[in-house]
Amino acid sequence: xxxxxxxxxxxxxxxxxxxxxxxxxxxxxxxxxxxxxxxxxxxxxxxxxxxxxxxxxxxxxxxxxxxxxxxxxxxxxxxxxxxxxxxxxxxxxxxxxxxxxxxxxxxxxxxxxxxxxxxxxxxxxxxxxxxxxxxxxxxxxxxxxxxxxxxxxxxxxxxxxxxxxxxxxxxxxxxxxxxxxxxxxxxx
Ligand SMILES: CC(C)(COP(=O)(O)OP(=O)(O)OC[C@H]1O[C@@H](n2cnc3c(N)ncnc32)[C@H](O)[C@@H]1OP(=O)(O)O)[C@@H](O)C(=O)NCCC(=O)NCCS
Numbered sequence: 001x002x003x004x005x006x007x008x009x010x011x012x013x014x015x016x017x018x019x020x021x022x023x024x025x026x027x028x029x030x031x032x033x034x035x036x037x038x039x040x041x042x043x044x045x046x047x048x049x050x051x052x053x054x055x056x057x058x059x060x061x062x063x064x065x066x067x068x069x070x071x072x073x074x075x076x077x078x079x080x081x082x083x084x085x086x087x088x089x090x091x092x093x094x095x096x097x098x099x100x101x102x103x104x105x106x107x108x109x110x111x112x113x114x115x116x117x118x119x120x121x122x123x124x125x126x127x128x129x130x131x132x133x134x135x136x137x138x139x140x141x142x143x144x145x146x147x148x149x150x151x152x153x154x155x156x157x158x159x160x161x162x163x164x165x166x167x168x169x170x171x172x173x174x175x176x177x178x179x180x181x182x183x184x185x186x187x188x
Pocket of ligand 1: 039040041043044104105106107110111112113114115116117118139140141144145146147149150151153
């Protein structure tokens with residue numbers, strides 16, 4: 001089942017254009033820029049990072065979840081320039097069912113060039129082939145068409161539509177749940 005060795009040393013991952021590295025406090029300023037951007041946060045249904053302290057606290061929580069062996073939080077950086085582009089996370093690692101949830105954000109400067117598809121394939125491949133997951137789920141705001149298109153492209157299937165199950169900012173919001181089984185992930 002879950003291969004615990006990946007919690008000893010953070011698994012940094014490489015693709016042809018990207019270097020997925022451990023998210024650390026030094027990334028707080030770039031993360032704050034990302035998570036205060038109107039277009040990025042439109043369907044995230046979480047609070048904008050109004051200041052750098054919020055981003056630092058967010059990073060500390062994610063580092064803790066790695067220490068507690070429940071999640072991996074990668075900074076997506078450009079392989080050549082090292083520029084910070086976004087983040088990608090595997091969280092809620094459920095050992096009993098070998099399942100985890102994936103989450104991702106990219107700065108709008110980099111949208112539409114296949115970067116997130118590239119990052120997701122690498123993280124999913126790590127999740128199935130190294131970490132030992134059996135399935136990965138994603139939870140989206142049903143209005144987030146870009147995120148849905150990306151999930152479908154990778155082979156995720158719609159599994160559920162929950163009505164008004166998420167309370168945020170004074171409203172009960174709907175959620176769509178997608179999932180990918182290891183046997184359906186064809187690009188290794
Ligand atoms: C969702 C997001 C990560 C997509 O990143 P991206 O790098 O632009 O996506 P890619 O270029 O890899 O696109 C992958 C596929 O998604 C679809 N897609 C991408 N941009 C799209 C757009 N503007 N409109 C419709 N479909 C789009 C396409 O099917 C594309 O595949 P193709 O290039 O082979 O046609 C990015 O838009 C983002 O960060 N959004 C804000 C944060 C967010 O909502 N995160 C998800 C929370 S669930």
